[in-house]
Amino acid sequence: MKKIVLGLVVVACSVLLNACNGFLTNDLEETMKLNEQQMLNYINTKNLQMTKADNGMYYQITQTNASGKKVNLGDEVKLHFVLSLLDGTRIDSTERLKNAPFSGIFGGTIGLQGLLDAINTLREGERGLFLIPSYLAFGSQTQNKIPANSVVVFDLEAVRYRSEDQQIEEYIATGTNTTFVSTDTTASGVKVLKITETTGTQLAAGQTATVKYTGYLASTIKQFDTGQIDVYLGGGGVVKGFDEGLQKLRVGEKAVLVFKSALGYGTQGIADQTTNTYKIPPYSPLIFVVEVKSTK
Incomplete structure (x- = not known):
């Protein structure tokens, strides 16, 4: 459990760098277009009402908490999540029934840009569904069960943010x-x-x-x-x-x-x-x- 996300703690920067290098040779523009169409197909098939963020990801807040605090750089974040592919293949998750959230440092030990952007969208206590294109996720590198250039889906809940x-x-x-x-x-x-x-x-x-x-x-x-x-x-x-x-x-x-x-x-x-x-x-x-x- 949590091996995929935890594996990003130190190596994320090198993964992203390799991804960018790969995209240069595999045509980033074509991959972005393909990911965009894949996300739109998913949204239409599931009949979802999602918002497109400036970075290209789509999201829907499924549980709101208007009084919840926003995350700040360096905060300890506790999250429940399910990470999957667009076809429903589950890649990783926390153990919600055991109340065992993932813990990381925002801007410190969490290196996946799309995940950082998703967390930044959520207030403490909120939950959301996020479609993250490959260039904000694992790029052109195959990661365990995640094929190269894959859109990933995060069902993400911000359990708690703690400052130093x-x-x-x-x-x-x-x-x-x-x-x-x-x-x-x-x-x-x-x-x-x-x-x-x-x-x-x-x-x-x-x-x-x-x-x-x-x-x-x-x-x-x-x-x-x-x-x-x-x-x-x-x-x-x-x-x-x-x-x-x-x-x-x-x-x-x-x-x-x-x-x-x-x-x-x-x-x-x-x-x-x-x-x-x-x-x-x-x-x-x-x-x-x-x-x-x-x-x-």
Whole structure:
């Protein structure tokens, strides 16, 4: 389940590039005309009332939510979908009965242009049917059960959109059972939630601190790294949020550092080449549980 859409996480750009190169040799104009006629035939056969978008896809909103929020770049999106071909062949889907939606980052881990355009059309809580021409989908490349130059059909429901701020707020409110002895926020927005306080040496730029840490994604509370590291504070050897948060601590203290992606791995994230996905997705707010062991 979800293998087709999830497979677009890292490779989408190269697929689209290859698709465009293929179209140059296979006559993009003819493919666009063919896709247009195929979509119109589908609409007429199914007696659908669909709207044509500026990008060439057709859509029909089947469940509205006028008060629902619109998606923004970097939002975590949770979606239910059924992906199929015009002939009804089902390619992929989420498990709606098990309430197991697909989760991705808008403009980050979702690379299929037609899917991005479809999501951008839906407010949170809305559902729609989308006919996406091949040049916005899988192009001239055959993908598993999807033949080259195929129009694809998405039955898509926008379950929820969460900003980075929402992910952080919800983690602090419900994602931890830890009692914090004090909380602080730096000028850049790093939240420093102290688990213990000591009278040890205050950390500052120019010192080298030995720190035990475990890193988590705020969106899923999934661990992505753990270990011990020597950090030259203020030297730029670690992401800004980690460095800045440490400088609020003393030797011997334990704390949770929480910060947005702009202070972490930003819009690029960290790719995992072994799985062709992301170890840290783009636009990911991060959580670090840290303990300062020593400084010099």
